[in-house]
Amino acid sequence: MLELNNIYKTFNPGTVNEKRALNGISLKLNEGDFVTVIGSNGAGKSTVLNAIAGVWPVDSGSIIIDGQDVTGLPEYKRAKFLGRVFQDPMTGTAATMEIQENLALAKRRGARRTLRVGITKKEQEEYREQLRTLDLGLEDRMTAKVGLLSGGQRQALTLLMATLQKPKLLLLDEHTAALDPKTAEKVLKTTDAIIRENHLTAFMVTHNMKDAIAHGNRLIMMNEGKIIFDVAGEEKKKLTMKDLLDKFAELSGSSIQSDKALLA
């Protein structure tokens, strides 16, 4: 479903701020894979995700989604393959537009925007049904501006928007990091349900080791722009926090205890 071949990316090349963010990343995701990605700050987790989404072009390497080489495609053209949820709840939705308008925009991802009416009556019913599944009462507030919603509600809405048009790959960029623990758990539960029901292939970056272990069928650990550990299936199911901490110390040559973020 997704293939990354030897991806390199350096930010601010030739300056004092030069940073090699991706250092020869190769990765293959199969259809239906739900991968969780962990690593310390600056390991390149979100950078991989942005490389896939096409936020900027990579320096070298190729990105293939569902058999199609998208390396040269701009962000908005890759969008038809991708569903995305961002870390900042403000990023994924248009605050000044209505809930139903946001959904209608997402429904047309990958389609030409024509002069037909932006949201039909039939669609509205469909959205009402789908909002009901989120169990947040949003189905009764369809014409409310998204700016009035809480962070958790916005993330849940973004999640629905990302999957309204079934994506080849769902990209989750620490999408619960900005939420309080209780809301984060609820959004994660919704995430699991949506991925399961739609049989999605997903790529979830997280700061939280427990979440990384508890969710998905595969786990990747990154360090300094490289994948240092990749585990799937039964082996992943048996993984414990201690295993991961030991693994990190062994593979990165430094102790994970020094990185508070990863223990969060």
Place this chain on the structure above:
Amino acid sequence: MNIQSLLNALPGACAQGLIWGIMAIGVYITYKILDMADLSVDGTMATGGAVCVIMMTHGYSVWVALLCAVLAGILAGLVTGVFHTLMGIPVILAGILTQLGLYSINLRILGIGTSAGTASNLTISVDRYNLLMSLRHVREIALNNPIAVGVIFVAALIGVMYWFFGTELGCSLRATGANQNMSRAQGINTSLNKVLGLMISNGIVALSSALLCQYQGFADVNMGRGAIVIGLAAVIIGDVIFGKLFTNFALKLLAVAFGAIIYYLVIQVVLWLGLNSSDLKLLSALIVAVFLAAPYWKERYLSRTKKEAKADA
């Protein structure tokens, strides 16, 4: 100060306000919907009139002239859009470049057919040409009263805009202005949309310009100077006075048109009070500066909850 002279001036202020209301709706599209300050309108506000007058004096009908004026405005918007998106120039600077370039172009347009090849103004008399509106009829009760014509144009424009911004494409334009990251993630070509928005906006401004030159009976290369400020003033006045009341999109556009009318009524009163007309631009600039500062001040100095939160921390 005689009240009669003020009353006599009010119909003219209304008509001018309506015409500038059309212009302000154009500004609304870039400034409010797309969140960009487009300064090319200062040039377009003269280009539309120049094209309209030169076409009519060369024998074309008023409708053809109007259409060409709008197309000229759309082209100007395209240039600003290309400067901004393809050449990476900040939008304010891109608009200033277009505006400056248009000054020369406007002189050339007005000079078509003259021996010098450039002219700074051109008159068009309502006696000789079949104009849509003229200030001569502003106090007549008739269909060719510029206020009536202005109302028809404003209503039609609001109708078209209401329809357009409800379409898939129109919604994607609104999304582009609201959140570019989200828009791109939903497959919207934000660069293209910005160019499109600039084209629509400048087309509308050129329409307003074409009507204004008919109303006043001449086109002048300087008629657009400071147009952006008048447009912003109308948008802000409309928002301040009607913002709470008018939440529907069509009504918001109507508020902009009302804002322009109020602006011209106020100007008329200020003139009547004895202000020199050459000081008007200073006054406009100050008024707009204060209104633009208002939301910032409100946030900074009046937000009690914020201060209390800080005290608690």
